[in-house]
Amino acid sequence: MTAAALLSVRGLVKRFPGVTALQGVDFEVRAGEVHCLLGQNGAGKSTLIKVLSGAHRPDEGEISWRGEVVSFGNPTAAMRSGVAAIYQELDLVAGLSVADNVFLGHELSTAGFTRRAQQRRRTRALLDRLGHPDIAPDRDVGRLSVAHQQVVSMARALSLDGQLLIMDEPSAVLDPDEVRVLFGIIRELTAQGVAVVYISHRLAEIREIGDRVTVLKDGRTVATGLSARETKTSELIGLMTGRVLNNVFPQRKPVDPAAPEVLVVRGLADGDRFAGVDLTVHAGEVVGLAGLVGSGRSEILETVYGARKAAEGTVEVDGRKLRRGSVGAAVRAGLGLCPEERKSQGLLLDQAVYRNITVSSMSSFARFGFLDDRAERARSTKLTETLDVRPAGVDRVVRGLSGGNQQKVVLARWLLRECRVLLLDEPTRGVDVGARSEIYELIRELADSGVAVVVVSSDVEEVLGLSDRVLVVREGRVVHDGPADEIDESRVLDLVMEGHAA
Amino acid sequence: MSEDTAAVAAQKRERSPAVRQSGASGLLGSAAGRNAGLVVALVLLCIGGVVTAGDRFADVDNLLTILRLAAVIGVVSVGMTFVITGGGIDLSVGAIVALSSVWATTLATQGIANNTHWIVIVFTALVVGGACGLVNGVLIAYGRVVAFIATLASLAAARGLAEIISNRKTQIVNVPGFAAFFDASVLGVPVLVVIFALVAAGGWVLLNRTTFGRRTFAVGGNPEAARLAGIDVRRHTVWLYTLLGLCCGLAAVMLVARTTTGSATHGGLYELDAIAAVVIGGTLLTGGRGTIAGTVFGVLIFTTLSNVFTLNNLSISAQAVAKGAIIVVAVLLQQRLARRT
Numbered sequence A: 001m002t003a004a005a006l007l008s009v010r011g012l013v014k015r016f017p018g019v020t021a022l023q024g025v026d027f028e029v030r031a032g033e034v035h036c037l038l039g040q041n042g043a044g045k046s047t048l049i050k051v052l053s054g055a056h057r058p059d060e061g062e063i064s065w066r067g068e069v070v071s072f073g074n075p076t077a078a079m080r081s082g083v084a085a086i087y088q089e090l091d092l093v094a095g096l097s098v099a100d101n102v103f104l105g106h107e108l109s110t111a112g113f114t115r116r117a118q119q120r121r122r123t124r125a126l127l128d129r130l131g132h133p134d135i136a137p138d139r140d141v142g143r144l145s146v147a148h149q150q151v152v153s154m155a156r157a158l159s160l161d162g163q164l165l166i167m168d169e170p171s172a173v174l175d176p177d178e179v180r181v182l183f184g185i186i187r188e189l190t191a192q193g194v195a196v197v198y199i200s201h202r203l204a205e206i207r208e209i210g211d212r213v214t215v216l217k218d219g220r221t222v223a224t225g226l227s228a229r230e231t232k233t234s235e236l237i238g239l240m241t242g243r244v245l246n247n248v249f250p251q252r253k254p255v256d257p258a259a260p261e262v263l264v265v266r267g268l269a270d271g272d273r274f275a276g277v278d279l280t281v282h283a284g285e286v287v288g289l290a291g292l293v294g295s296g297r298s299e300i301l302e303t304v305y306g307a308r309k310a311a312e313g314t315v316e317v318d319g320r321k322l323r324r325g326s327v328g329a330a331v332r333a334g335l336g337l338c339p340e341e342r343k344s345q346g347l348l349l350d351q352a353v354y355r356n357i358t359v360s361s362m363s364s365f366a367r368f369g370f371l372d373d374r375a376e377r378a379r380s381t382k383l384t385e386t387l388d389v390r391p392a393g394v395d396r397v398v399r400g401l402s403g404g405n406q407q408k409v410v411l412a413r414w415l416l417r418e419c420r421v422l423l424l425d426e427p428t429r430g431v432d433v434g435a436r437s438e439i440y441e442l443i444r445e446l447a448d449s450g451v452a453v454v455v456v457s458s459d460v461e462e463v464l465g466l467s468d469r470v471l472v473v474r475e476g477r478v479v480h481d482g483p484a485d486e487i488d489e490s491r492v493l494d495l496v497m498e499g500h501a502a
Numbered sequence B: 001m002s003e004d005t006a007a008v009a010a011q012k013r014e015r016s017p018a019v020r021q022s023g024a025s026g027l028l029g030s031a032a033g034r035n036a037g038l039v040v041a042l043v044l045l046c047i048g049g050v051v052t053a054g055d056r057f058a059d060v061d062n063l064l065t066i067l068r069l070a071a072v073i074g075v076v077s078v079g080m081t082f083v084i085t086g087g088g089i090d091l092s093v094g095a096i097v098a099l100s101s102v103w104a105t106t107l108a109t110q111g112i113a114n115n116t117h118w119i120v121i122v123f124t125a126l127v128v129g130g131a132c133g134l135v136n137g138v139l140i141a142y143g144r145v146v147a148f149i150a151t152l153a154s155l156a157a158a159r160g161l162a163e164i165i166s167n168r169k170t171q172i173v174n175v176p177g178f179a180a181f182f183d184a185s186v187l188g189v190p191v192l193v194v195i196f197a198l199v200a201a202g203g204w205v206l207l208n209r210t211t212f213g214r215r216t217f218a219v220g221g222n223p224e225a226a227r228l229a230g231i232d233v234r235r236h237t238v239w240l241y242t243l244l245g246l247c248c249g250l251a252a253v254m255l256v257a258r259t260t261t262g263s264a265t266h267g268g269l270y271e272l273d274a275i276a277a278v279v280i281g282g283t284l285l286t287g288g289r290g291t292i293a294g295t296v297f298g299v300l301i302f303t304t305l306s307n308v309f310t311l312n313n314l315s316i317s318a319q320a321v322a323k324g325a326i327i328v329v330a331v332l333l334q335q336r337l338a339r340r341t
């Protein structure tokens, strides 16, 4: 143990009913470093940080904080000692204002009365520092977008002035330039001696911001203290997955120019977030929508799907016009939408994995309304094996799965349903590298079998690697539409940011 | 086969630690354990009955009385289980029972029944009940009125209408075939009890084995996700309330048969009894989780409790206190459960 270790963890074990999430984790964090945690979905990263921040109690093992063995009974105790965490699943209270959420549990007060004006001012300053003067401290948190909620979580963590800041996939819902702001703040903090534990599935980020890396696999430390910059990608992936991964993206086949147009969207507008959207997708084609979070991409997909009402424009599938604002009509025409927010829009959290997967294709498992749940389980089991959902077992309740594995369950639902048009909104958010390549493979296979696919993603590399054609959306308008191999990452970023970066 | 056994084994693995974890609530927690808890409660009540009332309780006629009483509220509770599992609530069930009972026993209806067939009474009650449920469902799903308010309004309106139609008089039923049918027994089991058993069994199959049931769980668990998954949430909601309305219509028929009257005062406080039975049974008030078997036990527990109290000459008020206590304990256990998972 080095003298400089701020936090050190030895032999940590955490058991949940039926699963041992951590079975022997060792690592240490030094003051002023950015320590990255890597590992596949379900490896135990989120559980580890929940233990470190007092949200879970460990079953075995030892945590030393500044050289003393501690046990944080609850998050407040950890907060008082200087450990602040941003959780993967947002933990804000809808109905309370932004400022109230930022100071929840450590309110500024005099004689029991909260000093609201001061809290608002401090919140304002924190949000400005995070590059978000557009979020009002008085807004109800429940009304903010997920990306903005993430920013509020960060403001909350910063407001604690801790010595250790733990971030669980903070970049999953952020734009490239927001990530840049975040990195700027992390650098400032580490320069002041604050240590940061950073979790992300994006290796590029870890290269940029990380100092050292610890790799978890199946709840165990398999390597610790690796250099974040020098360790080879293949080595990291090998450690995480135990296998070699050559090509993340599958081979594209040239789209048959004579392939029929399956989805034709003309002049679509919702009268608010976007207008004049034209989009044509041929059978067998994957079209990617790039753009900033909040640029209107998700709204476009939801409107095409009928989940939001269009003000203008038409959506045609196989030459037939869809009724506006009717999900039923869209589903009958063969549309499927894998929504952006898995928790609020996708999952039935308290229900079994297989029920979550088959909920959109129940009729294909039913005879006279009676379900054949053996067939449901069999099909779901197959899909979860392909997507490597862990722990295996389709009778598990979805709530107990890790974030990335929950995402795979939502995706499996739409891969199972035989759609003519599949709309995927951030399909790989929080999914690890290995499983991501399986997902890309499946999407490709679907396209090759004649499905028209539209993918929205904030990960430009993903949009370019997966799509045949790329559309760039900025502030509710399509500003570019062209083949994916005629445009590169920096050009997409330029288009995305134009007029935005001030 | 092996796959199923593996799945069952996985479930067992998941459950057993929970049971060990925290005594009573853990036992009540797992699906099997929860019903076991209810069985224990029922057995305790029966022991209490035997100890305090002896042979007057442990008498075949008395047990059949309990079951006959349980049958009417039981049918309503099965319907209520669907609505609550689907994320709703219905306060108007008692009023719907009253209205259906009155409408099915007017002189006009009885006249037609006597001239044609007694089934007319049953049919009328079902149509009235189903229509009330339909109105509730449409108000809630398409009119976007909060379920609590919409059904509170229906409660008032339906009872008022029942009073107007009956002119606040008790309507005696005088249709021989009707009475003969419902007073009969099948192998010693009263027809009313048989009907309850059939409704409960049908409800179980509908909730656990069909797409309708699966959609109910989805709609109650996460309506937005259900909508985006392609389920027509509004239409489903209408179906749920209509189903409950039909159950109320059937309960009205059973009540008319048991009391040989139709009256605007029938079904008083049924909404509370039904909701209580459903919640005691382990159906989550917030929706997404529901159990028919639990509901049946809930109904039996409450009816047995009333019976034991009555045999001991304890007042209705004391019964109410005991009921209240049971409800609080059940809800507390449920909350602990929800927090743990």
Ligand SMILES: Nc1ncnc2c1ncn2[C@@H]1O[C@H](COP(=O)(O)OP(=O)(O)OP(=O)(O)O)[C@@H](O)[C@H]1O
Pocket: A016, A017, A019, A020, A021, A039, A040, A041, A042, A043, A044, A045, A046, A047, A048, A088, A390, A391, A399, A400, A401, A402, A403, A404, A405, A430, A432
């Ligand atoms: N509350 C819980 N109840 C039961 N099991 C849980 C619970 N939380 C986590 N687990 C299990 O613990 C294991 C580790 O999960 P964890 O969330 O830590 O993974 P992770 O590394 O953060 O994955 P991801 O990259 O997908 O976020 C998983 O197998 C998960 O199913």
Ligand SMILES: [Mg+2]
Pocket: A045, A046, A047, A088, A168, A402, A403, A404
């Ligand atoms: Mg995680």
